[in-house]
Amino acid sequence: DAGVIQSPRHEVTEMGQEVTLRCKPISGHNSLFWYRQTMMRGLELLIYFNNNVPIDDSGMPEDRFSAKMPNASFSTLKIQPSEPRDSAVYFCASSYAEKLFFGSGTQLSVL
Amino acid sequence: KQEVTQIPAALSVPEGENLVLNCSFTDSAIYNLQWFRQDPGKGLTSLLLIQSSQREQTSGRLNASLDKSSGRSTLYIAASQPGDSATYLCAVNRETSGSRLTFGEGTQLTVNP
Numbered sequence: 422d423a424g425v426i427q428s429p430r431h432e433v434t435e436m437g438q439e440v441t442l443r444c445k446p447i448s449g450h451n452s453l454f455w456y457r458q459t460m461m462r463g464l465e466l467l468i469y470f471n472n473n474v475p476i477d478d479s480g481m482p483e484d485r486f487s488a489k490m491p492n493a494s495f496s497t498l499k500i501q502p503s504e505p506r507d508s509a510v511y512f513c514a515s516s517y518a519e520k521l522f523f524g525s526g527t528q529l530s531v532l
Numbered sequence: 533k534q535e536v537t538q539i540p541a542a543l544s545v546p547e548g549e550n551l552v553l554n555c556s557f558t559d560s561a562i563y564n565l566q567w568f569r570q571d572p573g574k575g576l577t578s579l580l581l582i583q584s585s586q587r588e589q590t591s592g593r594l595n596a597s598l599d600k601s602s603g604r605s606t607l608y609i610a611a612s613q614p615g616d617s618a619t620y621l622c623a624v625n626r627e628t629s630g631s632r633l634t635f636g637e638g639t640q641l642t643v644n645p
Binding site: 425463464466469477512514519520521522523524525526 | 564566568573574575576577578581621623625632633635636637638
């Protein structure tokens with residue numbers, strides 16, 4: 422298996438633009454997580470899905486953020502409109518037997 | 533609210549040295565604890581997972597211990613190598629919320645040849 426696949430690897434956008442991050446979890450994993458990592462706040466859980474259903478979205482910073490998982494092999498995290506303070510590395514992870522497997526992340530820069 | 537602290541924040545050692553990384557957590561009601569490794573520009577790789585009922589787990593040169601009652605875990609790395617250089621993070625999983633992990637800030641390890 423290729424592991425958790427995220428795209429794009431890097432995204433540079435201007436304030437106010439819509440940003441969509443994509444994730445393909447490992448096949449057979451039934452939980453999917455979106456994390457954000459910054460120097461100031463470390464790793465923060467934004468939202469997680471179990472069997473494609475959002476279970477806990479309390480980490481989503483505000484209404485500008487939304488996440489979907491239309492099927493077991495695909496998830497998106499959307500930021501609309503984006504702001505400079507959203508600049509961070511966004512990780513997707515999927516889990517099996519309580520172990521998390523992370524993607525390589527999307528480095529987002531909002532100018 | 534669960535808080536996870538890792539000490540030291542950074543560590544530099546010569547190759548071959550045995551070393552210990554520390555992790556402490558404020559709420560002992562955990563389901564499990566995981567140690568991860570993160571290389572620069574990469575995602576996290578799970579190294580060891582310890583269930584709350586276990587005392588330790590071993591994988592190769594790595595040994596992780598857990599003292600749930602005192603809220604502490606250690607990651608022991610034997611005979612360190614330059615390839616071990618990375619940031620090591622511990623994360624605790626709360627009992628009542630499935631797979632919601634709380635991460636520490638990490639220890640940045642440098643092993644010098």
